[in-house]
Amino acid sequence: SPLSISAIMKPNPVFALVTDEAIDAVHKINDYGIGALPVLDQGKMVGIITIDDAMDVVHDDATENFGMLASYVTKPAEESSLKKSLLKRLPWLTVLLLLSLLVSNVTKIFEGIIQQVTVLIFFQSMILDMAGNAGTQTLAVAIRSLERNELNTRKNIRKHFFKEFRISLLDSFALALFSFFICTFFLWSRESIGINIGIVSMIIAVSLFLSLLLSGLMASSLPIFFHRVGIDPSVASGPFITTLNDIFSTVIYFGLAFLFFSFI
Numbered sequence: 125s126p127l128s129i130s131a132i133m134k135p136n137p138v139f140a141l142v143t144d145e146a147i148d149a150v151h152k153i154n155d156y157g158i159g160a161l162p163v164l165d166q167g168k169m170v171g172i173i174t175i176d177d178a179m180d181v182v183h184d185d186a187t188e189n190f191g192m193l194a195s196y197v198t199k200p201a202e203e204s205s206l207k208k209s210l211l212k213r214l215p216w217l218t219v220l221l222l223l224s225l226l227v228s229n230v231t232k233i234f235e236g237i238i239q240q241v242t243v244l245i246f247f248q249s250m251i252l253d254m255a256g257n258a259g260t261q262t263l264a265v266a267i268r269s270l271e272r273n274e275l276n277t278r279k280n281i282r283k284h285f286f287k288e289f290r291i292s293l294l295d296s297f298a299l300a301l302f303s304f305f306i307c308t309f310f311l312w313s314r315e316s317i318g319i320n321i322g323i324v325s326m327i328i329a330v331s332l333f334l335s336l337l338l339s340g341l342m343a344s345s346l347p348i349f350f351h352r353v354g355i356d357p358s359v360a361s362g363p364f365i366t367t368l369n370d371i372f373s374t375v376i377y378f379g380l381a382f383l384f385f386s387f388i
Contacts, residue, residue: 234378262343292340300333
């Protein structure tokens with residue numbers, strides 16, 4: 125006899141509700157490996173979401189997140205409007221400008237030590253750039269985990285935080301050790317006179333270690349904090365985190381230099 129539908133159908137299929145968020149439906153399609161997801165409204169099927177629909181949602185969501193990573197949030201339809209684009213970008217750029225002024229003021233506080241050991245300026249950009257790069261990497265992992273609902277429990281948050289902490293700790297130590305030898309060789313090869321090469325290299329290495337570690341901690345924890353208080357975690361990203369890293373890294377770098385040369 126012909127095979128009946130009841131013999132091949134899957135009972136209790138996975139479904140989505142009309143009130144669910146689109147990204148949650150995408151996660152179900154991905155997690156269960158299905159090509160279509162039925163949508164229910166008060167127990168009745170009112171439509172389906174296909175894998176093509178899911179890909180569109182993923183694309184739009186990724187585009188929005190990439191824009192937020194640059195502190196620039198807009199909708200595709202608004203791209204053609206010069207006024208709307210400026211209103212989206214200018215406020216964030218203004219905030220970042222004010223934060224950047226703090227970096228300049230922090231540097232001014234340490235004018236004395238900079239005049240005493242001018243070679244410190246040469247390595248400042250290296251420390252700030254590395255802290256920003258490390259923070260951006262960790263931040264991307266945190267936002268991706270939040271988007272995939274992987275940090276929805278305290279256990280998962282602790283697991284994520286300690287994993288990123290260990291990664292940051294190991295990365296910071298390895299890069300600090302490498303920078304110590306590189307800076308020592310560089311200063312020695314340039315026949316730097318009037319400075320203690322060992323102390324300068326140590327300041328650079330310790331500052332890089334602390335800056336990278338702090339950058340990783342901020343980038344892994346701030347998105348979770350913003351998510352908990354109802355603010356889109358992507359806003360606390362990109363240039364915003366990088367600028368905060370610049371402020372703290374500058375204080376760490378020149379602060380350590382001041383301590384080393386004042387008491388050693």
